[in-house]
Amino acid sequence: MSQDFRLPDLGEGLPDAELVQWLVAEGDTVSLNQNIAEVETAKAVIELPSPFAGVVGKLHHAAGDTVEVGEVLVTFDGGGDAAAPAPVHEAPAEPEEEKATPNLVGYGAAPRRSARPQRRARVARGDGSSAVDTAVLEAAPHDAIVEQPLERPLERPRSTPPVRKFAKDLGIDLALVEASGVTGLITRADVEAYAARVGAAPAEAPATAAAASTPAPRSGDRVTRTPIRGVRKHTAEAMVRSAFTAPHVSTFHTIDVTKTMRLVASLKADRSLEGHRIGVMAVAAKAVCLALGRNPSLNAKWDDAAGEIVEHHYVNLGVAAATDRGLIVPVIPDADAMTLVELADAIRELAGVARSGKTPPAAMMGGTFSITNFGVFGIEAGTPILNPGEAGILGLGSVARRPWEHKGKIALRDVMTLSLSFDHRLVDGAEGSRFLVDVASVLEDPGRALLMR
The missing domain is CATH 4.10.320.10 (E3-binding domain)
Structure with a gap:
């Protein structure tokens, strides 16, 4: 008996996915819930577990194909809970009590297993x-x-x-x-x-x-054409929608962050904080959370359908991350309730998962405000585009030693530029400026954080 495995709804409401690669070949014997393919949606790369045990009879698509939800991906020979008799290379059959049902969307939930299925x-x-x-x-x-x-x-x-x-x-x-x-x-x-x-x-x-x-160009070609797919396609659509829906305003503020750089250096030298890697990004994230509490219009959403302005009393902080597949913005839930150390750990974890290409779609939803750090590329300032549904995004420029007025004299100081873009439907110039000044006050003198709530 053969069984068809169709591309399931991956729980994102997306109509299709691109097949990145097969993890099995025709003729392979697979076990229940063994990962058989990697697919890329508009948000993430996801490994697909097999809902059947059996022999791979036919792979219906090749790597690079765009597959619609509901289309047949693979046909199994001897599919179902009772797999075909095991050839010499197949793992021993599972005990009756350990057999499980598939756990993909549309296939039902799987009971707990005592052991994880493995590839042969x-x-x-x-x-x-x-x-x-x-x-x-x-x-x-x-x-x-x-x-x-x-x-x-x-x-x-x-x-x-x-x-x-x-x-x-x-x-x-x-x-x-x-x-x-x-x-x-x-x-x-x-x-x-x-x-x-x-x-x-x-x-x-x-x-x-x-x-x-x-893709390598063919001999004589003067251009290279790459299909617009996956994360880059999703990002482009979101940015165009944001740019032509929300009236963007950008404002800039260049500040002296010498005290923040000294704080970061002292925290790195603290043995009790070894492994946490607290940097300027974490301090800026903490400053943003504090400033949003004082300027709630920057932590709001314009709801066209309901005809309402939705003001959030929590901060789900989006952190823009550049990856090989394009820009993604994973979210730190309830960032305003975190300590500086917790924020640093969360940012580090998000960045690591993003670089591996395994950020789950749910981790990129529900943001209320975002930050982006183009300073890591040596860029001083920019005009970041709002993440759709958010009122503001703060860009961090590079930190550089420059001659700067300090206590009535010219001295070499650590200087950086903050770039704030905001939705002018929700935030006017005065509110945007106050928010930026509040963020700057913490970065100029981290001790001021003790006076803010």
């Missing part, structure tokens, strides 16, 4: 391909498998789609690459380091770093 283990050939199953190796004489360099782990190595593509272009099996960081995520630098050790080269022709992430 394989080992890597010297040429970077993988085909020999663990069970087969265990049955073979030892001298027959000496040339196999390393057995794959049970779980697929953690990395991002661009890194996986880069490794594939070099002919490198990611199961052989060791992650250098504490998160266990394999980075491009890890792949490059491994390639340098083994002398790996692209399978077809030498490629530059840029060529690994962008």
